[in-house]
Amino acid sequence: MAAPRYCPSCLSLAFVPLTLFRTAPRRPALLLLPPPQNQQPIQLRAASTNALKYRRKDPAAASRRKKARSTYLAPDLKNVVQFSLVDAMRYLRASEVGRPPTSSKYELHVRLRTAKNGAVVRNRLRLPHPVKTDLRICVIAPSDSPQGLAATAAGAAIVGEEEVFQAIRDETMKFDRCLCHTDSLPALTKANLGRMLGPKGLMPSVKTNTVVKDVAAAVREMAGASEYRERMGVVRMAIGQLGFTAEEVRRNIRAFVENVKRDMQGISDQTAKEMHEVVLSSTNGPGLSLNGTFGSADAELGDWSAAKA
């Protein structure tokens, strides 16, 4: 049966199917008379008590009754095509052919089975083979104090207090990380830079261990470390450059996955978390699910994995 067709200009029924009147309509019938305000369908027969029972329910209530999922979806992995590390890297290296070996990166996505509203995994890790070695770090401390000098010696790109605040406000300063000395924290909060640094994740805070007493050591530690955090049930991090060999990538993956596991155990009393799937991808390549093995499925090609890209 064709659904009722309406004339768009006068909103009248162009074709009136008989069933529209016989059964109490699931939507109010649009005739030349507009429907009454209380959403009761127009009864052309004697009013029956059935009408109340079969009256269309309030749509807001219908949508309210549908419960939202409380965990992220974790589909069954038996239908997933999985690859060993070397096979996956073969496809990714092919996708990235010709690009500079330091610009394209391998990235690892660890999909977790977790509730949506729980604690998130968030930490910093020093990979066995660091991916990004040129990091600009900004330190908020008086530039002439011993802490400030030590920070410059340790390799911080920008050190200072007032001039740094001004440069951040003017947006002339570009850096990737920001640290603050404990004594300079009041000055920092007073400068009201949360608006600029907060959205970028650069605001120093006690929770992220970016407000420190020993800035030099923190700068050294930060320069080699990569941060990761769980977003929407997935932890993603760059795990290697294109030029890395398969062994190096494997060591990085192992270190990263073990670290994530340890973090999950650490917060397991608040939220239960489990690792569901591990996917390797690259800047321009597809995402390939890893099955945990290293070597290639077909050994004809010999050991190419140690070759440069």
Place this chain on the structure above:
Amino acid sequence: MVSLPHRMRKLQTRLLAIRLGSGAYILPKDINRIHMRFAPRIEGGHMGPRKFWHHELVRLKYHNPAISMTTDRTARAEDPAVLSVHFTSPTPTQSPDETTSGPAFADSTPAAAQPTERVSTIDMKHRTNAEILDELVRMTKAQAVEATEAEREELRSLEEQRVKGAKDSAKSLEVRARVAREKQLLEQARGELAADAV
């Protein structure tokens, strides 16, 4: 999150496109390196090399992962576009090149592990990627990679699913558009009613 079958279908399409297609050749063992030099923009006849890089070179790299394939896109538009193939003798005397590749690796320097005996070049300027591929195959006597029966079957079934999916999508789009239109008319009617009542 995208559904699993959808994700697998897209992945298999992409992987099959990397394995099969124009450029799927196995090169002989005496090739050491392939290097391409062309301009970053296509003016001046550099579209062929660029397409070759994105399509054929990807498949060549998949089937010959041990051959180092690099590009150098710093040429100017008027410079020649050159593809150079470095040959070497196929003796298995691999120099110990297992060192970790740090960020100092420069892709434009011919840092060959094995001594390069000869270099052949192909002029790529103002030529299509198919022509460049033909000349490369002729020069290196490469062996084409044929699709296996399983792969052909998979390609067929993926194509069928794609066509079916497109039809279903068109149908459901029609139904959804109709439902949305009716809902819109309802809202309009209610709006007019509210206006009248006021």
